[in-house]
Amino acid sequence: MKKEDILVIYGNEPKEMARKICENASLETLIGDKNKKIGLKPNLVLPHKAENGATTHSEVAEGIIEYLQSKGYFDISIIEGSCVGSDTEQAFRVCGYTKLAETYHVKNIDTRKDTWTVHNCKGVEIKICNSALSVDYMINLPVLKGHCQTKITCALKNNKGVIPDSEKRRxxxxxxxxxxxxxNTVVRNDFIIVDGICGDLNFEEGGTPVQMNRLIGAMDPVLCDAYVCGLIGYEVSDVQYIKIAEEMGIGSADMTKANVMETDQNKKHIDNIKPTNRIQALVKDIKSKDACSACYGSLIYALERMKEKGISVKYTPICIGQEYRGKSGEVGIGNCTRGFQKSLGGCPPKAIDIMEFLSK
Ligand code: SF4
Structure with missing residues (x-):
């Protein structure tokens, strides 16, 4: 795997999908020496189950751990500190990581109880927890979700879990x-697997999960976050920290140079999360017939972003789903509606492209 590669795998079986990404990326070759200390950094911002849209499915970590142990890597730690006011130990327990640690004999490290040292991060002094700096290889496991202040939170922002509380406040x-x-100029981002199964619409603490049914593998955290912007309906320029990180040489936000490789594993799963009232209101003008979650989720993100910007949808109803294959109609989203008068291609399309299509 190369730095410009982005591996996308669809489905709703995170353990198998995570393992597959490790295999497709030849993670063993990327890591090298079997004696390396490996860290996994999930997002356990608070003690809520992953179905709620805020935290990383423990099955993602499980798939990676199984892969690593099958290749002879046994010095593995799960490193995380929940947000200020939350209890990391409780988050480990509620989110399934305590059981995971017991089953696979790996360590859970609470960075809120860790020691720290001050580092010069390209001109800004930042306290960083020593456990995160002591690993030889860090696998970042963010959730693909919206954020009320920074618009998205993914690979770059997930590393905020490896600084002490005082620094989080600062x-x-x-x-x-x-x-x-x-x-991110100092903390490690050796490999990234984004949990895009059901991250939140626009809030880092969850509550409005959107089923997107995918995992994303990447090596460049800047490129990873730039890619994710489009998936949930933002321009890269909407998220300042991505541009600043690129300017500091952490990675590239140039999506024209990205090599996106998609694997259609089980993509055809239909939504299995009960939509919240907020999502039901957003999709009231949608006619969905056997739509894949990956497609439907993109449309939900697009409609939310349009609502935020005060852009109204000019044509309704909007049709989406596999039942529209070979049929005619007026406005449709995705390759399945290619027989419609106006249809946006893609399987699934990105939210940013849906926004542009529906705004015209
Ligand atoms: S275009 Fe059709 S097959 Fe492709 S993701 Fe959308 S609903 Fe599924």
Missing amino acids: FHTMGLHKPIAHL
């Missing part, structure tokens, strides 16, 4: 974007 006084970018 980051907010600094406006988040700049310190997040600077932090």
Whole structure:
């Protein structure tokens, strides 16, 4: 795997999908020496189950651990500190990581109880927890979700879990974007697997999960976050920290150079999360017939972003789903509606493209 590669795998079986991404990326070759200390950094912002849209499915970590142990890597730690006011130990327990640690004999490390040292992160001094700096290879496991302040949170922002509480508070006084970018000049981002199974519509603490049914593998955290922007309906320029991180040489946000490789594993899963009232209101003008979650989720994100911007949908109803294959109609989303008068291609299309299509 190369730095410009992005591996996307669809489905709703996170353990198998995570393992598959490790195999497709030849993670063993990327890591090398079997004695390396490996860290997994999930997002356990608070003790809520992953179905709620805020935290990383423990099955993602499980698939990676099984892969690593089958290749002879046994020094593995799960490293995370929940947000200020939350209890990381409780988050480990509620989110399935305590059981995971017992089953696979790996360590759970709470960075909120860790020691830290100050590091010069390209001109900004930041306290960083020593456990995160002691690993030889870090696998970042963010959730693909919206964020009320920074619009998205993914690979770059997930590393905020490896700084002490005092530093988390200071980051907010600094406006988040700049310190997040600077932090990533020192913390490791060797490999990334984004949990895009059901991240939240627009809030980092969950509550409105959107079924997107995918995992994303990447090596470049800047490219990873740039790619994710389009998936949930943002331009890269909407998320300041991505640009700042690129300017500091952490990676590239140039999507024209990205090599996106999609694997259609089980893509045809139909939504299995009960939509919240908020989502039901968003999709009232949608005619969905056997729509894949990957497609339907993109449309939900697009409609939410349009609502935020005050852009109204000019044509309704909007049709989406496999039942529209070979049929005619007026406005449709996805390759399945290619027989319609106006149809946006893609299987699934990105939210940013749906927004543009529906705004015309
Ligand atoms: S275009 Fe059709 S097959 Fe492709 S993701 Fe959408 S609903 Fe599924």
